[in-house]
Amino acid sequence: MSSREEVLGRVRGALGAARGTAAAVPRLYRRRLGAEEAETRADVVALFTERVADLRATVRHVSADELGTTIAAALWGREAKRIVVPADLPYGWLAELEGVRALADSAVTDAATLDAVDGVVTGCAVAIAQTGTIVLDGGRAQGRRALSVVPDHHLCVVHADQIVGTVPEAVARLDPYRPLTWISGPSVTTAVEQARVPGGNGPRSLEVLVVDE
Amino acid sequence: MSSREEVLGRVRGALGAARGTAAAVPRLYRRRLGAEEAETRADVVALFTERVADLRATVRHVSADELGTTIAAALWGREAKRIVVPADLPYGWLAELEGVRALADSAVTDAATLDAVDGVVTGCAVAIAQTGTIVLDGGRAQGRRALSVVPDHHLCVVHADQIVGTVPEAVARLDPYRPLTWISGPSVTTAVEQARVPGGNGPRSLEVLVVDE
Numbered sequence: 001m002s003s004r005e006e007v008l009g010r011v012r013g014a015l016g017a018a019r020g021t022a023a024a025v026p027r028l029y030r031r032r033l034g035a036e037e038a039e040t041r042a043d044v045v046a047l048f049t050e051r052v053a054d055l056r057a058t059v060r061h062v063s064a065d066e067l068g069t070t071i072a073a074a075l076w077g078r079e080a081k082r083i084v085v086p087a088d089l090p091y092g093w094l095a096e097l098e099g100v101r102a103l104a105d106s107a108v109t110d111a112a113t114l115d116a117v118d119g120v121v122t123g124c125a126v127a128i129a130q131t132g133t134i135v136l137d138g139g140r141a142q143g144r145r146a147l148s149v150v151p152d153h154h155l156c157v158v159h160a161d162q163i164v165g166t167v168p169e170a171v172a173r174l175d176p177y178r179p180l181t182w183i184s185g186p187s188v189t190t191a192v193e194q195a196r197v198p199g200g201n202g203p204r205s206l207e208v209l210v211v212d213e
Numbered sequence: 214m215s216s217r218e219e220v221l222g223r224v225r226g227a228l229g230a231a232r233g234t235a236a237a238v239p240r241l242y243r244r245r246l247g248a249e250e251a252e253t254r255a256d257v258v259a260l261f262t263e264r265v266a267d268l269r270a271t272v273r274h275v276s277a278d279e280l281g282t283t284i285a286a287a288l289w290g291r292e293a294k295r296i297v298v299p300a301d302l303p304y305g306w307l308a309e310l311e312g313v314r315a316l317a318d319s320a321v322t323d324a325a326t327l328d329a330v331d332g333v334v335t336g337c338a339v340a341i342a343q344t345g346t347i348v349l350d351g352g353r354a355q356g357r358r359a360l361s362v363v364p365d366h367h368l369c370v371v372h373a374d375q376i377v378g379t380v381p382e383a384v385a386r387l388d389p390y391r392p393l394t395w396i397s398g399p400s401v402t403t404a405v406e407q408a409r410v411p412g413g414n415g416p417r418s419l420e421v422l423v424v425d426e
Binding site: 065068085087089090091092093095102104106 | 302
């Protein structure tokens, strides 16, 4: 008998009669927001805005018409000279961007280049009101994971119809086989001696533009 | 009896026993390319290129990596200063476009503005090898119909996987409820006294970039 068979045999023995049966997973958590938290769609969007702001991100509402000028103004305000974007970002988002050079990301853009830019602009897959979380899945206008992790400033465009109430609602919309990045505010770590260090695992600054329907 | 009832009554009378039965539509045409026309996928793409060129359009093959620089070079070659694009055109297509101003189209862009630009860049929904036709359906990277009709130069990006062999194959891929624009070469009309007038109903010049897989 090999070691592998021996170990598996012990596991089977320990499982006994329970072997092959699925364990019951308690799912007593709330799947949707209660009426006291958000009664209407507008309340869900307002709750998201509030929670994102609580996480020390900047958040602003814009109409679809203003999106191009608002993105340009936000980058000018930070004196950004060079940014990176996913190659499939809608052109209109950057159409007003005079004086800022936007690099279209590709597989050959290296980490040093991403580290040297003044920021990144992306969309998202879904956003969660209750937790103020934005989820990227590498789909349209989001690019690969490095884009939202390496640059120090992340400007993220969230369409109001991408905002759901709760984490279970977000999970229902997402494909678990895609590379998911869950972003709850700017990056902060306290991993070393409990000291609060911003930007340890991602951008130090997160700016969210909610595009109203 | 109203005129309407009278007319409908006559129609019903004329139909007689055939009323309510569906007429048989002969569908004896070929639905796919024969082996003599195109045996492999590469042959389908090559046939498309050949037929588009026959229609007096410029056609070129590019790799996805070169697309941004090829679009820029094509516009520089035409001395284009100002172009218009659908707002959702992938940013990477225009990332190398220095010295050319790209206007993101919106519902308020008027015909005079579209007429004044040096060209338009769009994608397409599907392309047909046998007829050298490109079909736009107003979907992603295509914009509204005016965009591909008013400007005098149209640069159209066709991904190789969007090319099908025949019209029936194209129809099967398209949604008949969308606004479809079928483009077979640059616009030419002979409607007035049989004289050949270029640009009567659309762009005088069509440039096609086929992005190979």
